Amino acid sequence: MINRLYKSKAVPLILQIAALIVFILLITGGLGIEAESKKVLSHLRNTNLSNLIVWSYWWPLIVLTAVLFGRHWCTICPVEMVSAITERIGFKLKPGRFIKSGWVITILYAIIAIVAIHTMGIHRTPNKMAWYLISLMLLAVIVSIIFKKRAFCSYFCPVGKLLGLYSLMSRFGIRVKSTNVCRDCNTKECISNKLEYKTVGRSCTSGLYPAKLTDNRNCIVCTQCIKSCSKDNVHFTATENRYFGFDFNNFGTAEVAMAIILSGFICYEILSSWKVSEEVLMAIPNYIYSLISPDLIGRKTFDAIMIFVLLPTAVMTIFTTLVKFTGNKPWIFYLKRTVGYILPVVAFGHLFKAIIKTTSRIPYWKYATTDPVGSKYAKEIANGDIVLHKPDWIGTLVISIGVLVLLFAAYRSLKKMFSDQQLNRKSKTIYLIMITTIVILMLFGPITSLIL
Template sequence: MILRILNYHLGKKWFPVSVRLMALVVFVVLVFIGFSSPTKHPVFVNQLSKINLTTSFVWRLWWPLIVLSAIFLGRVWCMICPVEMVTTLFAKIGLKRKRPKWILSGWGITLFYFFVLTVGITIFELDANPMYTSYYLLTIMGISMLSGLVFEKNTFCRYFCPVGYLLGIFSKMAFWGWRVKDKSICRSCTDKSCVKSDYIYQLNEKSCGVDLYPAHVDTNNHCLLCAGCLKTCKKYTPDDKSLRPNPGIVKIGFAQDLMQGKPMQIAEWFFLFLLTGSMIFEMTHFQIVYGLNLLFASGNISSGLHLSEGILKDVIEVFYLYFLLPSILWVFPYILLSFFAKRVSVRQYLQSISNIFIPVIASFFVGLVFMEVVTKLPYYKYIIRDPGGVETVKAVLFRQIEMPQMPGWSEWVFSAILILLIVLGIIFSFRVIHKLAPKMNLEQNEKLLFALPVVFIVILYAEALAYQLF
């Protein structure tokens, strides 16, 4: 019933364009509020990051929820994202140049995400400062406009969007996806409006801007759910209208995309590699890691290396968190696997076997989303009263009001929920392994594969402790 209603509305001209316009208005408001609260004082920024609407919405609500929605519903955020509409409009008036090979390789997204993680979040902490967050939002929009002006079609969303691979990877777990309902209709179609170049830059009835042919779409990786092909299929009907529109959102079953075991691109895997660095960092916020670290409070790595605050320490921390620790995390399971299953190549491990870790990674982020959203609930009343947060922070610093605190036991509850979710993720990884082992010619090593998700989590936990000591 839900899918029928959603497909019905996707066939209308006003949807999702109207929702994207509203999202664009929200985008502008968030940028304005971020710039209305400029400050660099660390104490002020620390308080402001919790109650400023821009930082709270972008990093504590929007970011967690798009991850959660991708895991269960696929790339639904792309359906209403205003950036897709903006970059397509700029591409309509742009140079429409062919994309070079380095863009088609997929490394644009990975490098952009790497820059955001290392320079943006780790060094400049743009997720804490509202002004920096506004600069980040404007940078996203600026790059989307520039790519639209230079390259053909919707280059930004397919090849540059920093959350593109994130949504694509997690959408492999989703219950539904965009598919054609009957491929024979597509084979007999003489119009092919869904891929016709005449309709690429239209607002509604448009052909695919991210290089997909609906009849060949069998994963959720890249489709933006813009419904352009649905509308062209509905409008340009040289054949029997009763057979069309043919594309739409259909139920495919939980994680059926993942069960196919389609190899990742190396650039896509490296994105996953960077994502595990984020997992190590985020795990330190849970009591199961933070509590144990108190046993080692007498010293840490940075003091042992005589590193003071500054750019050198930041660079070393970035290398430690996003290269050294993830390298150990990914190399150790491969060594274990290759020792007992010598037929496994590095490429097969990175592109195919790495799929078995996705349920565990997804389950971790579900736990993280739950913690992020719940712990910020006490702050929402202050955000509604004072979106900029400046006056509220002043009241806090002058002790006119006291910010609410979560009860101490809640931290252990979050840790317990995380452990439960990870256990469920490991169990689901076992199902994926059972399906993929024959496809990868590893039936004889299936029991060994079952050990890999457990090893992955154990190493991840140990590395979270190691990073906490930095």
């Protein structure tokens, strides 16, 4: 059924056009909408329909689809469509080695997490959200005017890379039906240079050879290879991955760095949802800040650097070094595993946060749909003229589901780790301690809130 849809010439083009219209409407709905007072702003982010959709529904939904079904957001992403058009009229240069290394994406992701999200709060103000979307689109246009072959999606888009890491959890992906058919294929439309700029049925502009796909990281499920293959040998299917599928050795250092920052970010997102766990997490940054009080950067930026970069790097370095003492492989071999075994907990932790967000915003829907700008209702809610009602049982249900989701992630991670034949018993014991510690830390807030 799904493959019949993917073979259709109209898919994903028609969906991308629809997504582009929605994208423009979301930008228009947020542009210029701000509030001076912090209290009003804390409600405006949810009473403004565009901001509510982007951060509380669109973003959680694409995380969910990536974890379950791979990079399907990329399938319908309007930015990909705009890049595909603009690259035809551009310089078509080949990206250099540094760009291809993946570090540009990791650096961009770090800037977005530290500066744009934590320091500037782009998710808290509709106007900033609108400018964030505009900036992404502008960057995509500039990159695709300069470089060839979907360079923005492959080497610049932090959203795509994040979804790529999460899509490693998905059991589904694009694969060939038979590698023998590919071996004997002499037309190889899927990688043919002649088909590079075809509107429908292009060769893979992400530089992938479908016959060699073993994980979902870089495949944006654009479905072009399904259409281009004259042997009808490519399909979207359940893959052979039983737990979560990827070979740690394929992990690049830039991806490892991105996964470390992502772990810090998601741990913060979960732990800061409850006062008690936030205090535990912030104890170290607060202490260091009181010692050095850096004047060069603001407090929020300092906290973000500590929590998203330095703390997770320290934790992963410690565990990796401990495991290294138990085995004779290179340190980087163990670092890739450290990051790889934490990744499912991070991805499912992100889902947990997504469930909290989507459900906690339900009381705002009535107001956001009545007045999509949201300024009037934000003021009335802030002044206490409107009282929002959220049944307690929803919070309890969400937390209970989230706890189960995290336990499931830990189970998957442990199962994968125990089946790792390149690790000895001592290494596995340390990874067991690491995974258990991180899950307990992440569950600290939700469980105490259920008990107390």
